[in-house]
Amino acid sequence: MPEIKLEHVTKRWDKFYAVDDLDLVIEDNAFITLLGPSGCGKTTTLRMIAGLETPTSGRITIGDTVVFDSQAGINIPPNKRKVGFLFQNYALWPNMTVYQNISFGLSNIREELPKVDLEARKAAALIRILQKPEDVVKTIQECVDKKGKLDVNKAHIKLIDRYEISIHTAKTLMGYKLHESMDAGTIAKSKAGELEKELENARSKCAAEGCTFNENFEYCRDGRPVTSVRKLFPEEIDLSVRRVARIVKIGMFMDRYPSELSGGQQQRVAIARTLAPEPTVLFMDEPLSNLDAKLRLEMRSELQRLHIDTGSTFVYVTHDQMEAMTLATKICLIENGVLQQYDAPLDVYSKPANLFVADFVGNPAINFIEAKGAQQPDGSLALTIFDGTRAVFRPRSPVALADWFAQADADDAARKAAEAEAAKDKKHVEKGNKDTLFRYHVAKVHELEDFGDEAVLGDEDFVVGIRPEFLSISDNGPLEGEIYSAMPTGMETTVKVRIGEFLLTGVVFGGVLYQIGQKVRLDFEGSHMVLFSRKNGRLIAQGSLDVS
Numbered sequence: 001m002p003e004i005k006l007e008h009v010t011k012r013w014d015k016f017y018a019v020d021d022l023d024l025v026i027e028d029n030a031f032i033t034l035l036g037p038s039g040c041g042k043t044t045t046l047r048m049i050a051g052l053e054t055p056t057s058g059r060i061t062i063g064d065t066v067v068f069d070s071q072a073g074i075n076i077p078p079n080k081r082k083v084g085f086l087f088q089n090y091a092l093w094p095n096m097t098v099y100q101n102i103s104f105g106l107s108n109i110r111e112e113l114p115k116v117d118l119e120a121r122k123a124a125a126l127i128r129i130l131q132k133p134e135d136v137v138k139t140i141q142e143c144v145d146k147k148g149k150l151d152v153n154k155a156h157i158k159l160i161d162r163y164e165i166s167i168h169t170a171k172t173l174m175g176y177k178l179h180e181s182m183d184a185g186t187i188a189k190s191k192a193g194e195l196e197k198e199l200e201n202a203r204s205k206c207a208a209e210g211c212t213f214n215e216n217f218e219y220c221r222d223g224r225p226v227t228s229v230r231k232l233f234p235e236e237i238d239l240s241v242r243r244v245a246r247i248v249k250i251g252m253f254m255d256r257y258p259s260e261l262s263g264g265q266q267q268r269v270a271i272a273r274t275l276a277p278e279p280t281v282l283f284m285d286e287p288l289s290n291l292d293a294k295l296r297l298e299m300r301s302e303l304q305r306l307h308i309d310t311g312s313t314f315v316y317v318t319h320d321q322m323e324a325m326t327l328a329t330k331i332c333l334i335e336n337g338v339l340q341q342y343d344a345p346l347d348v349y350s351k352p353a354n355l356f357v358a359d360f361v362g363n364p365a366i367n368f369i370e371a372k373g374a375q376q377p378d379g380s381l382a383l384t385i386f387d388g389t390r391a392v393f394r395p396r397s398p399v400a401l402a403d404w405f406a407q408a409d410a411d412d413a414a415r416k417a418a419e420a421e422a423a424k425d426k427k428h429v430e431k432g433n434k435d436t437l438f439r440y441h442v443a444k445v446h447e448l449e450d451f452g453d454e455a456v457l458g459d460e461d462f463v464v465g466i467r468p469e470f471l472s473i474s475d476n477g478p479l480e481g482e483i484y485s486a487m488p489t490g491m492e493t494t495v496k497v498r499i500g501e502f503l504l505t506g507v508v509f510g511g512v513l514y515q516i517g518q519k520v521r522l523d524f525e526g527s528h529m530v531l532f533s534r535k536n537g538r539l540i541a542q543g544s545l546d547v548s
């Protein structure tokens, strides 16, 4: 499967930059989620890779093929990019059976395909199966009901799934009637003998054309398959339909119409239809959003399995951070058209690149505490939090704060200089949707109206992020608080604790019963607190927060 590369990809409509200078490498066989709030540019990014939207500038490569290059004037159409789509409104054709829905696209394919002897391939498959006639008999007998009646349709499906064969081959196999004979072994031997002869004839015919068969019974000359432009044969279509039906487990519904299926089953048919032409990359735009919560959860795990089974690269758009966290090998988090972080889900969660990422990922949301202070000679930071409480932040790995700020300031200056340089170009269009610093939220009991005033911030202004699971309620905790609200769900309890005017959210494992107003003692546990600069919103370090 190919790697997908985006270089300086921008899409703007007039002054509105939907995607701004995006650089991204989607590794081979990855499951990427494009995540971000509504309107941030996820769908536009997906559509540009797929070829459904033309970027304003930049370059996109899929595998070895440059599919878009604004400077070289390359723009390969979507149907030539070997990609599959699965959208929110996946509408199946209501007047077609499940089988027809899946096979329809395949029957329209007309392209350069190898010359293949399907009869020889079928004979070889049957010879292989007939080596163990007792297994065939057992598989068919599993489809006999309590009254002793054989469900032929079920038996076909069982044989198809068990031996990965087409319906035509399954029917031939059933036609041998091994299950009705007292001596299945002898019949199998004699049938296999006839098939061997057929195979021999096919080989001679192939050799007469100066060719040999490869393992798929494709004609090969000088080691390369002989190809021609043609449509798929019904046998090939059937094998593809059965393969995808097996993957999404809908083999038994092939003759039903969409209206006779549940929402989840319909969804699986839609997935099967997308998978049938074997796309190397599969694009999905919120494909589960029409399903109810339970089904969505079920389908999520199916998609994860599907990713493994197909070995395709998946690119998945969602605004649901839970979905992104649970499905992806890597999350690409976008805000206002700008990439914020591209990392494995747990890294995005525990090492968020900035305040926006920290806030967007995680439910219940991370707690933000404002802090003021400076680095001490031992590397720790002496901070003042809440209304004057003293605390020490100890980074997990050493950080030289003065150097860190110098570097961040230099990066900002370089970016501004690059923007000023770009603005000199006559063709440059100034970005209308400006990137603003994310305004984090500090939870308080009495929240004052936010007038949007920007405080003057310096290198001594910080924000500490504390995930709810690191707030610990323990008898000898150094902080005093009061239970403001408590919501037990059975497995865990979400509590809001009041410290002076401030509110912190914690998650306690188990159904603990707290009284509203109950006094408790608190601590910040472990070394996974995150320290951000208030000035630029960026992550400085992970570490522990000790209150004295």
Ligand SMILES: Nc1ncnc2c1ncn2[C@@H]1O[C@H](COP(=O)(O)OP(=O)(O)OP(=O)(O)O)[C@@H](O)[C@H]1O
Residues within 6 Å of the ligand: 013, 016, 018, 036, 037, 038, 039, 040, 041, 042, 043, 044, 045, 319
């Ligand atoms: N044809 C268009 N003309 C002008 N603006 C557009 C056009 N298409 C999209 N946009 C704007 O580009 C921005 C990004 O849109 P996009 O559909 O990529 O967002 P998204 O992150 O997928 O949002 P959602 O989760 O709501 O689907 C939006 O603000 C949208 O209004």
